[in-house]
Amino acid sequence: MPRRDDLHSIMVIGSGPIVIGQACEFDYSGTQACQVLRQEGYRVILVNSNPATIMTDPVTADVTYVEPLDVDVVTDILERERPDALLPTLGGQTALNLTMELVRRGVPERLGVEVIGARPEAIETAENRELFKAAMADIGLAVPESGFAHDVEGAVAIATTIGWPIIIRPSYILGGAGTGIAHDEATFRRLAAEGLAASPIHEILVERSIAGWKEYELEVMRDRADNCVVVCSIENVDPMGVHTGDSITVAPIQTLSDVEYQAMRDDAFAVLRRVGVETGGSNVQFAVNPDNGERLVIEMNPRVSRSSALASKATGFPIAKIAARLAVGYTLDEIPNDITRATPASFEPVIDYVVTKIPRWAFEKLPGSTPELGTRMQSVGEVMAIGRNFAESLQKAVRSLEQGRDGFAVGDASEFAELSSDELWRRCVVATPERRLLIRPSTPAPRSLKRPRPITTALLSPRLRCVLPRAIA
Amino acid sequence: MRAPSILTLSDGTVFEGEAAGFLPDAGVTQGEFVFNTALSGYQEVLTDPSYAGQIITFTYPHIGNYGATALDDEAVRPWCSGVVVRDLSEVASNWRSTEALESFLVRHGVAAITGVDTRALTRHLRRAGALPGAFGHAPRHVVAAAARDARGTDGMDYVTTVSTTSTYTRGERGAHVVALDYGIKATMVEQLAQRFRVSVLPASSTKAEIMAMAPDGVFLSNGPGDPAALVTATNVVASLVGEVPIFGICLGHQLLAQALGARTMKLPFGHHGSNHPVMDLATGRVEITAQNHNYAVAPESLTRGVVSHVNLNDGVIEGIASPVDRCFSVQYHPEAGPGPHDARYLFGRFVELLETKVEGA
Numbered sequence: 042m043p044r045r046d047d048l049h050s051i052m053v054i055g056s057g058p059i060v061i062g063q064a065c066e067f068d069y070s071g072t073q074a075c076q077v078l079r080q081e082g083y084r085v086i087l088v089n090s091n092p093a094t095i096m097t098d099p100v101t102a103d104v105t106y107v108e109p110l111d112v113d114v115v116t117d118i119l120e121r122e123r124p125d126a127l128l129p130t131l132g133g134q135t136a137l138n139l140t141m142e143l144v145r146r147g148v149p150e151r152l153g154v155e156v157i158g159a160r161p162e163a164i165e166t167a168e169n170r171e172l173f174k175a176a177m178a179d180i181g182l183a184v185p186e187s188g189f190a191h192d193v194e195g196a197v198a199i200a201t202t203i204g205w206p207i208i209i210r211p212s213y214i215l216g217g218a219g220t221g222i223a224h225d226e227a228t229f230r231r232l233a234a235e236g237l238a239a240s241p242i243h244e245i246l247v248e249r250s251i252a253g254w255k256e257y258e259l260e261v262m263r264d265r266a267d268n269c270v271v272v273c274s275i276e277n278v279d280p281m282g283v284h285t286g287d288s289i290t291v292a293p294i295q296t297l298s299d300v301e302y303q304a305m306r307d308d309a310f311a312v313l314r315r316v317g318v319e320t321g322g323s324n325v326q327f328a329v330n331p332d333n334g335e336r337l338v339i340e341m342n343p344r345v346s347r348s349s350a351l352a353s354k355a356t357g358f359p360i361a362k363i364a365a366r367l368a369v370g371y372t373l374d375e376i377p378n379d380i381t382r383a384t385p386a387s388f389e390p391v392i393d394y395v396v397t398k399i400p401r402w403a404f405e406k407l408p409g410s411t412p413e414l415g416t417r418m419q420s421v422g423e424v425m426a427i428g429r430n431f432a433e434s435l436q437k438a439v440r441s442l443e444q445g446r447d448g449f450a451v452g453d454a455s456e457f458a459e460l461s462s463d464e465l466w467r468r469c470v471v472a473t474p475e476r477r478l479l480i481r482p483s484t485p486a487p488r489s490l491k492r493p494r495p496i497t498t499a500l501l502s503p504r505l506r507c508v509l510p511r512a513i514a
Numbered sequence: 515m516r517a518p519s520i521l522t523l524s525d526g527t528v529f530e531g532e533a534a535g536f537l538p539d540a541g542v543t544q545g546e547f548v549f550n551t552a553l554s555g556y557q558e559v560l561t562d563p564s565y566a567g568q569i570i571t572f573t574y575p576h577i578g579n580y581g582a583t584a585l586d587d588e589a590v591r592p593w594c595s596g597v598v599v600r601d602l603s604e605v606a607s608n609w610r611s612t613e614a615l616e617s618f619l620v621r622h623g624v625a626a627i628t629g630v631d632t633r634a635l636t637r638h639l640r641r642a643g644a645l646p647g648a649f650g651h652a653p654r655h656v657v658a659a660a661a662r663d664a665r666g667t668d669g670m671d672y673v674t675t676v677s678t679t680s681t682y683t684r685g686e687r688g689a690h691v692v693a694l695d696y697g698i699k700a701t702m703v704e705q706l707a708q709r710f711r712v713s714v715l716p717a718s719s720t721k722a723e724i725m726a727m728a729p730d731g732v733f734l735s736n737g738p739g740d741p742a743a744l745v746t747a748t749n750v751v752a753s754l755v756g757e758v759p760i761f762g763i764c765l766g767h768q769l770l771a772q773a774l775g776a777r778t779m780k781l782p783f784g785h786h787g788s789n790h791p792v793m794d795l796a797t798g799r800v801e802i803t804a805q806n807h808n809y810a811v812a813p814e815s816l817t818r819g820v821v822s823h824v825n826l827n828d829g830v831i832e833g834i835a836s837p838v839d840r841c842f843s844v845q846y847h848p849e850a851g852p853g854p855h856d857a858r859y860l861f862g863r864f865v866e867l868l869e870t871k872v873e874g875a
Contacts, residue, residue: 268800274553296607298580299555299788299852307855332609374793374800374826384827387800389789389854391551393573393600393633429633430575430601 044081045370051078052124052154054136055089055096057110062286062418066350067133068094070361074131075101077365086122088115089132110135112142119143119152128368130158130321130344131361137164137344158368159343163317167343173316180315182308182338185328187248196233197226199247208250209233211240222250251337254281254328257294259309260352262322262363264372269310270389272322272360273352274302279414281328281339283472286347286418289438291431292355292396301334308338318343320367322360351398354425356390397434398425401442402474414472519627521598521635521649522661523547525642529635533651534602535619535626541652543625544664545569545595548644548808549636551787555852556615557586560624563697564764564806565594566672566738569649570786573636578603581611582618588699588851592624593676593738596649598635602628625650643782644808667808668780672738673697673747673765677717684712689730689868694719696737696747696765701851705861706733718746721753731759731868734766734843741768741778741809748772755839761864762843764807770843771834777815781830784808785846788853791826792833792846800826803846804853810845840867 053075056067071087072095078085079102087102090110097107104122108114119127127149129140143149144161166172177184186203189212190196200207200223209232211219219239223229236245256277263269276296278289294302309325316323324346326339349360357380366376373387400420404412410419424441428434436448516532549571550559556577559570577599597619606614619626627649639645644667648660676697685707693706696717706712713727717737724732732754741748744765752773754760762770768778785805792803811831813821823833823844835842848857 266799270802293553293574295576295579297554298583298586298608298610299552299558300586301608301610302554303850303853303855334609372800374791385791385800387802387826388791389802391553391573391787391789393551393575393636395575 043370043375044366048083048125048155048157048369050084050086050122050124051126051128051157051369052086052088052119052122053078053102053128054110054115054132054139055087055091055094056133056135057090059091059094061421063133063135064347064422065094066347067131067135067345068096069350070131070345070364072096072101073359073361074128074365077362078128078369079103081366081369083369084124086118086124088118110139112139112146112148115139115143116146116148119148119154123152124154126155126157128158128365129156129164130364130368133344133346137168141165141168158321158364159318163319163343166316167318167341173340176315177312177338180311182311183336184338185249185251187246190233190245190247191237191243193230193233193237196237196245196247197230200226200229203247203249205229206250206252208248208252209236210246210248211236212244212246213241219245222252251328251330252280252282253331254337255296255331256281256285256288256339257297257305257327257329258285258290258348259305259325259327260322260349260360261309261313261325262360262367262373263310263313263318263320264367264387265320265370266372267314268373268387269313270373270387271306271309272349272358272390273356275348275352279472283414284418285326286423287400287402287414287420289400290348290351290398291434292352293392295395295431297329301329301336305329305336308336312338312341316341316343321345321364322349324348351396351423351425355396355427356392358386358390394427394429395431395434396425396427397431397438398423399438399442400474404474412473412475414474516628517651519649519651520654520657521627521630521647522657523638523642523645523647524661524664525645526658526661527638528654528658529630531598531627531630531649533625534599534628535597535616536623537651538623538625540650542648542650542657542660543569543596544646544648544660546644546646546664546666547571547598547635547639548784548786549573549632549639550806551789552804552852553788554580555586555788557582557618558588558699558701558852559806560592560594560597560619561586561588562699562736562806563589563593563676564699564736564738565592566676566697567667567670568594568644568738569596569598569647570594571598571630571632571635571639572600573632575600575632576603577601578606578615580608581606581613582615583610583612585610588701589676589697591622592619593672593697594624597624597626598630598632598649599626599628600630600632602626639783644784667739669743670739671743673717673744676738678714679716681716682714684714685710687711688865690728691731691733691864691868692724692727692729693733693735694724694747694766696735696744696769698735698737699847699849699851702735702763702849705849705858709861709865719750721750724750724754725757729758731761731864733864734760734762734769736764736766736806736847738765740780741765741772744769755836755841758840759864759867760839760841760843761860761867762841763849764845764847767834767843767845768809768811770841771811771816771819774816774818774834774836774839776817776834777812778809779812780809781807785825785830790846792823792857793826794823794833796822801856802854803832803848803857804850805846807845840870842867
């Protein structure tokens with residue numbers, strides 16, 4: 042299917058200012074999209090409130106509005122420019138949220154502007170927790186079971202159907218107060234009571250705990266002929282519980298057999314089709330139980346994401362450029378591969394190297410913040426390194442952080458070499474930026490430790506020892 | 515500490531590495547060097563009988579990460595001659611694993627060489643084409659002599675070596691399919707058995723032996739070596755064309771093409787990997803496929819039947835069909851083991867073919 046000739050002008054929404062969790066990767070994707078759409082002969086109208094990005098340079102789009110990313114302002118611009126289409130999937134969560142707000146107000150419909158890339162219903166299904174859960178149930182995929190409770194007995198009833206361990210999250214609380222993991226009913230009753238007390242509305246979310254599970258991401262693309270490809274597979278070095286943006290990640294996946302990987306690939310495509318992303322890139326996240334391979338769907342982003350930028354650079358497959366072309370009607374086999382120029386984009390990149398991403402934090406610049414990692418992203422940037430094996434790419438990434446470290450300091454050469462094994466284990470329990478430097482899997486677990494597993498899996502090395510040379514492991 | 519090992523190609527190119535896996539007494543292993551680009555599925559690749567006579571170079575550097583398990587075997591043993599890797603993992607990190615990959619190789623008598631600059635080797639094979647050669651921990655001149663003596667797969671019949679010697683059956687429902695085992699993969703048998711009652715027969719079976727089973731359809735499996743060397747098998751297939759519906763995969767596809775009068779040719783370095791885009795010309799849909807073939811059907815030689823599938827990377831014929839003869843075949847691996855499941859619908863197409871009533875019958 043060739044490009045759509047019924048469209049002449051397209052509005053692209055940028056991601057606005059650079060903030061923690063949404064940084065220059067969206068300037069990269071948005072700028073690429075604008076360039077590609079102009080090359081294709083469309084009139085590109087850009088809205089982005091950030092004057093400090095190359096995206097708002099006059100050459101990027103035909104018309105550029107450096108205006109607040111606000112529903113009223115964008116409505117005015119839409120009324121004035123009357124574009125044929127609106128492309129919301131390349132400007133991060135900001136562009137997606139803004140578009141959903143416009144749709145709720147009926148603006149695109151009133152002005153005859155078509156939302157391309159991902160339909161509003163698809164965005165809604167992916168973003169709304171309950172809708173997503175139901176959609177996954179439709180296609181027979183499992184998500185972590187959960188339910189809300191308002192008293193201890195209700196909580197116990199939910200917990201009994203889910204099974205241990207259970208994580209308790211009080212609603213509307215700050216700083217994680219009252220959150221805890223229970224492995225048995227007695228502890229659960231105590232934690233549930235504490236959680237209910239901590240919540241201003243006496244509500245807790247009772248959810249199956251998957252802390253310590255392996256976490257994976259697949260970057261997938263789909264065109265309007267329903268061709269699907271996996272651009273890149275990513276394994277998080279930090280297990281579930283640490284935000285992907287704060288995790289060290291490795292591409293490709295290191296510790297899944299082909300049987301497990303292909304089943305995950307099938308699931309990712311099923312998610313894409315069910316959610317209804319008709320064209321473009323998406324990111325599907327999975328958790329895998331390291332003990333039995335059980336696989337759960339965690340979430341999907343129906344847009345170009347932070348991981349897409351990494352995947353593009355890791356594989357040479359320009360996701361944003363291709364997503365823009367798919368949005369205007371091309372199919373993957375009609376788009377040339379950016380690297381070979383001779384073969385089509387309808388393939389799955391394979392690499393003969395390993396890519397490691399390490400986030401860069403700046404807790405020292407944020408007075409009052411605690412250097413403790415969790416489900417909220419706190420890193421301010423990241424480095425990516427390519428090596429012919431995992432150790433090489435990991436070491437290069439550490440050096441690229443420019444924190445005065447030539448690479449991993451391990452074993453006897455480590456500044457942590459003097460720490461007792463008890464102290465090492467104590468420090469590994471909490472996810473911190475420093476934890477990754479504490480690699481020493483030979484460290485014996487302290488006898489006092491009752492549940493060593495969540496702690497061992499919190500360490501980088503036991504899971505990835507397969508790819509670490511003995512010098513490091 | 516591993517012993518140093520030398521890898522020498524027949525053109526004299528030398529790579530250095532370390533001996534791993536099984537250590538043969540002679541200290542040297544011969545075969546044809548090919549490369550596979552799959553990121554996962556090394557065990558399925560190693561046990562695929564189509565690799566008989568070949569030494570597999572994995573382009574992905576870490577091999578052995580998730581260990582080995584009998585669940586992933588495609589045959590009772592690996593049939594490849596040897597393995598070349600960049601980084602053989604000593605530790606397995608996966609719950610399914612029952613042993614490290616190296617102990618699997620030792621147990622099955624497969625020699626390996628690790629620490630090789632597989633990127634340089636792959637680039638060399640891309641330029642020069644698949645080359646015979648040798649590797650091992652024997653002295654350099656011994657390996658060099660073995661490399662000079664090594665022969666490729668041209669004109670070689672490995673099918674007799676890898677085929678089953680006795681008939682066996684799988685599957686309980688559906689039409690009765692005779693599968694001719696030229697080196698059949700376990701996943702292929704499994705995919706057939708989910709849809710048919712399958713009788714797997716030796717590659718040497720005659721038309722009379724096949725028809726005596728009263729099959730509703732005949733399946734031609736994958737297998738190793740040069741299809742042009744398999745004259746008897748081609749004649750058997752030719753005698754079945756038109757008599758019974760046929761579905762072929764890989765070598766089975768090449769044999770069907772030859773039976774329909776076409777020729778096969780050797781590709782420079784073949785297709786070995788899990789990411790090849792193939793277009794189904796009937797629907798325009800693109801499927802990502804697992805492939806493992808050094809030979810392909812020569813386009814101008816196909817006069818009976820039509821091309822149904824093509825490789826989008828290089829235009830190589832990936833599937834043919836002759837509706838009047840009620841037969842079709844694909845060059846790639848729809849059963850996928852390893853590889854993506856995109857093309858498993860073809861087994862369904864075979865079901866439909868068997869269910870279609872023949873006019874006048």
